[in-house]
Amino acid sequence: MTSFTRAVAAENSGNLEEARARYLEVLQAEPQNPRALHRLGMVELRLGRPREAVILFQKSLSIAKDLEVYLDFGAAMAAMARWDATAAVYAAALRVAPASVDAHYGLALALHRQGRPQDAEPHYRQVLATHSHLGEVHNNLGVALQDLGRFAEAAAAHREAARLDPADAAAWSKLGVVLHRMGQGVEAEAALRKAVGFAPQDADNWHNLTGLLDAAGRSAEAFAAGRLAVALDPASARNWLALGNAARAGERREEAWRAASAAVRLEPSDPAARNNLANALRDLGRLRDAVAHYRAALDLQPDFPVAEINLALLLSSLRDADGALAVLMALLARQPDNGEAWRRLGGVLAEAVRPDAAVAVLRKAVALGPGEPDVHADLAMAAAMAGWSSVSVDACRRVLRLVPDHAAALGQLVHQQRLVCYWRDLDRLEEALLRRVRAGAEGVSPFDVLSCASTLADQQSAAARWAAAKARGAVPVARPAAVVRDGRLRIGYLSADFREHAMGHLMVDALETHDRSHFAITAYSTGIDDGSALRRRFERGIERFVELRRHTDADAAQAITADGIDILVDLTGFTTFSRTSILAARPAPVQVNWLGYPGTLGAEYVDYIVADPTVIAPGEERNFTERVVRLPDCYQPNDRRRSIAEATPTRADCGLPADGFVFCCFNSAYKLTPALFDGWARILAAVPGSVLWLYAGNPQVIANLRREGEARGLESNRLVFAKPLPHAEHLARHRLADLFLDTLPYNAHTTASDALWAGLPVLTRRGTTFAGRVAASLLRAAGLPDLIVDDQEAYETAAVDLARSPDRLRDLRQRLARNRPDCPLFDTPRFTRHLEAAYRAMWDIRQGGGAPRPITIAAGDTGGPKSAIQGEGEAR
Template sequence: MADKSPSASFIRAMAAEKAGKPEEARARYLEALQAEPQNPKTLHRLGVVELRLGRAREAVVLFQKSLAIAKDPEVYLDFGAAMAGMARWDAAATVYAAALRVAPDSVDAHYGLALALHSQGRPQDAEPHYRKVLATHSHLGEVHNNLGVALQDLGRFAEAVAAHREAARLSPADASALSRLGVALHHLGHDAEAEAAFRKAIGLAPLDANIRHDLTCLLHAVGRPADAVAAGRPAVALDPSSARNWLALGNAAHAMRLREDAWRAAAAAVRLEPSDPAAHNNLANALRELGRLREAVAGYRAALDLQPDFPTAEINLAQILSILRESNGALAILRNLLARQPLNVEAWRRLAGILAEAFRPDLAVAALRKAVAVAPDDADACADLAMAAAMSGWSAVSVVACRRVLRLVPGHGAALGQLVHQQRLLCDWRDLDGLEALLLRRVREGGEGVSPFDVLSCASTLADQQSAATRWAAAKARGTIPVHRPAALPRDGRLRIGYLSSDFREHAMGHLMVDALETHDRSRFAVTAYSTGADDGSPLRRRFEQGLERFVDLYRHGDTDAAQVIASDGIDILVDLTGFTTFSRTSILAARPAPLQVNWLGYPGTLGAGYVDYILADPDVIAEGEEAFFTERVVRLPDCYQPNDRRRAIATTTPARADCGLPADGFVFCCFNSAYKLTPALFDGWARILAAVPGSVLWLYAGNPQVAANLRREGEARGLDPGRLVFAGPIPHAEHLARHRLADLFLDTLPYNAHTTASDALWAGLPVLTRRGTTFAGRVAASLLRAAGLPELIVDGQEAYEAAAVDLARSPQRLRGLRERLVRNRQSCPLFDTPRFTRHLEAAYRAMWDIHLAGGQPRAIAIAAEGGSGLPSAAQEGND
């Protein structure tokens, strides 16, 4: 008969288990338990077999029964392993802790407990148990590696690097140790070493997609998106089911502006992990880059449905709603976020940006002050504060913010340019020469971020201005998607001209352009005004809306949508009237909504943009031989590039001198230019002029009280009685024109001339004395005077300028003759002959379009003055 004693069954069960026959072993252990049901060893081994057969619940019951009979450390270890295998980390930790109470020195129990605690997210509790194992088993590379991971989780990266290095030394073929070492090195900023570790790990485990994922993330983080894409593609090929691999590849492709690749990668991640809010956020980012803004909004909302408290997605959604001009929705999102996270600097910055775009710079300043209070060392927040304060007219606040930015980031281009401009607006000339020299050096060294407008009023060259504009235009075009233009639209034989501007309102540019736009020949030209500025409710705004054939309000359209509207209208020539001035929308031009695009009037210089074909000028503002400094092809109108409004009203009542703070007697020099056009050298000359003309005064515009205070201080430093400086504040335009009658001579500025202010003076009958400059901005007054029939008021050189001013003040009869000629010419001179100007303008458009229709590239054009036929003609100046 067969021996069925418990010991014999147990022995046969052990043999079957050892031979890899778990079913037979189970049967034999059950036989043993029938004879001796309370045998702890048999219960233990049967539990182990049940575990191997995949019956974890049965195994747990057997382990518990065994331990109830005898506290055997080996049972605890197997029981703990069972819990760990079921990912029951809390139970595993409890079991391993119980094992240590029975056998305090058990290395296996310490290691099991360390792994269980670590897996619960308790690296600080796991660390001492890893170290307990290594105290007696320092040769175990795996334990060093896991200790390193725990130290990384605790943010102790230097210690983690040491642990991973030891793991790699002990186990040189362990790719995991090298990969973890790479992660720790990256956290310490040792990126070259990190990359080397990752690449060595890939050499050991070329099919490990996780290591390639980590390398992809590293390369993306250090600004090498092309290399990151190269690393990320094998990762998704090795493990296409991993959403994290697709996300990493998508991030790298996004950084490279591989828009389609980024979208496909993000879409794959969403398909694989539809409940991952980060994947939805990334997909929305990719859709935004593709110009699919409404789909992007849906993507961000999907991310927030999954994770309502997701600041990154909230800020992204607010930003895109702002782009879509849904400001109220964007503001609501950000305010809700800030109610939860009042220390979120990025949210404050985004809130401020939307408020500024909504023409509430005062509220933007308040928001940015909070951002700077939260993060005083955040240079971006300080730079935003400087810009918002400038928009509010708070130049002193802007100056302080700019100086803070420059302390944080010496050489910061935008802050340096803004500081120069704001100090100019305040006439605070202390250290201005040095700041301007720094600004121009940055431009000449190819520095980014300098606004071209800030360069115009410095002692800059045409080359400087082109350099700054080229980089600025490229930045504005970055990420822009060309819009679709219809292949063909019904045509009525007219050339379609679109005018793009934020200044169809009570604004200097609005006053200049309105008459010319109204005067277009509607039988030959279909004219549309595209307004990107807010409706200020002014009579001038109503005049634009009512006086033009079409007026399209694009203020609430994002740049892409606005460009698509223009393209869908089939505009032939789009004329930008804003340039790089406040509230410009250059990205609309970058989307190329029209076959031909023109820079005119709003900005006195090149836009430096390959997407702008022509610049309208005249022989004075752009001299022969200067074409190379303009990215656009130069079109010269015969008289003056600047139009004027024949209906510009002048108040009939002239104020008394006393009402304006002027003396009853004495010569009145004036300059109503903005304060930023004044310079110390110019003021030196004015002081000498006043000294040479006893009893004279200088009447200046000062919208900011600090301007008057600073100029009085500067005057005293030059020996001037402060009473000889008189300051005019802002008043309605018609009354402002009327007060020009109290002045005797307008003194122009350099390097940035009077532009609209010179036209105002000449229209009001006040002669303007100008010194010809070396750039477009410094020659406008010369162009105006020539077109007004007063070329003798154009001089070259400072000495001639001062001598002419003094001579005119001492020659009242000559000055009276100039005034009479100006008033006599006002109805007939080219400067104020708007129909003549518009015919020349239309000839320019027709010449541009004829070249385009013939398949030619844009080239220089000169428009001849209209002859006996009454029609102007065009001549091509070359093929450059």
């Protein structure tokens, strides 16, 4: 037996040190023996000395180009994950033996591992040309094809592997993955179910199934599969990530956070894990911790658009618009064609109340993604904020072409068409909207429903879904265990409208008139400071004025709770700039809906709605999620200090004819309807020489209403349009009108109060909802109930009769003038005492341990001084 033979025997028996010594003996005698160099290289490799093995392989090949040496050398490089060197060795092997199946396969694997699937593909196919029975090669070819985006071919390759070995779990798993990417969810799930059936202990199979189920919206099943993947391989960060995604989709916030935290512990340098942890923290309301982890993800991977967009959106929600804009602008500097970044930039600008800039940005996003309905929807919203109704209408229509059942876009389309009095197809659109509301559609703004011919049940249905959406992610705040008190009931008023605004004019006097000996009043402002005299009056006239505009919803709720507010009154409802999510965090033990929104908020976290017997009739309580509190006169307050300019403009100044009866309606254009306009046309036709004076701040409204008037046989001079004026001057021009004609289904509210305060009688038709009965409530409180009618025929008859009866109209004006100083509508102290009695009743129920229940305040009931509160921490 030769030394070489003995060395081979020792190697084969596993006696590696002896084999090494024997091969060295051979090489001492024959330094250029290629076979000994080759075998010694293999021994060194098995002894864990790869560097020495490489040198020996290279020496052997320098002497003789042997295929076997190349193959072993390539395998050694592959074992060390030296894929570039591996590819070079196998390529050299193919120059020696072009038909070598092993060399082709080795080169294919090496190229694939280098991220070169297009170069690997021909080598996989070369192997299969002569060895088509190798399922593993079919699987690897399938993965390469999948990497190249050739999913149908990839699926065919995996199907062939599964055909060759029906129990090949890897083939079924890979087939399931590629079918999922092809959108063939049912077939993908069937394949993955086979994979887990054949290999139930393989965590990868459960991981893939988790992802599929999560994408299908089956979060509970995905969560169960993810838990199995984690149980089988708890050291895999990607399994924890998949579990966290499933948990988050199922709103299992704590589980999502724990899973993402585990992924970060296992892979602290994985930016995706950091991003997911930030998402979970955001869902838990830990917003600043989330910001830190988004930034950590970006430190690890600066070019990470998903994390950048997530960070920008979170900064925007934290009221850091400048920070959000900086993040998105940096992203767009690198990726100017990133449509999602443009879209989010538009959203941040809109949130920062820069709607014109938002529209410009969102137009860019639309150009990049014309088939994306969400982009058009965002453009529609920004354009509406900017007052560009025609742009908003066009964007809504594009959304509906892409997604015909998009209920939110339909609601906005209806409202925007109303805003400019574009009534073509309006009846059909409103009917479609109400059908969707009744079918349970999500995303319809309740305010859009108020102006339609909706029922109280429709309004409650839309509001309940909207309120539930606003509550998602809201974390209840804990009330302080002890609050230093002074014995007064603490009332907080939450509003975006402490400014030159209709609601501002209504409520300022009532808030100033509160009895400070028994009530501690705080105004929480979430709206802009417009610098107006009315804003300054709010700041001076209310005991505490707190600016919350730049607070997050969570921080605002915390601030209100920290102040120990007993009753929080929302004055904005679902109108512009509402912050309903603050209420969802329950910052006060009693929460009230009043004044700003004429309907139910549909929110379980709002206890009461302030109304009166007219706007919410007895028996209608079931359509209000809140408990109804009825004040004795009218739910609406008024400002006794509302000034009217002394100088009255001339008819010519206002574009009115020198003679003739002047009907007017200064309501917003969205309250006008085709049916209402039909009735107005009949009234004008019955009163020769009369005109209808309407408010129009938008040229489109004028053009559209003139066209509608012509279609009804009205000459263009029968319609006169009033331009915007300062409030005192606006009130003064009411003196030129003879009768205010109200609208339905949405009445005049502040505009009716303005008219009555200015001495102008208002004719209203009583509706069937809160929004349609407000003018009736005002007229009762003003002592003019005879101006309330119940049907359209009576409305038209009354309008014509009054126009033909100057004596009767003069009597109405005189009665209104006599009533104004002390009628309930304008007796703000009387109103405020009744409101305070309602607050006392709410609090007494709360202190007695009872659930909220309906409350009726009798005329003259002020509740007495029993409202003084005693409680833990009270200063005595």
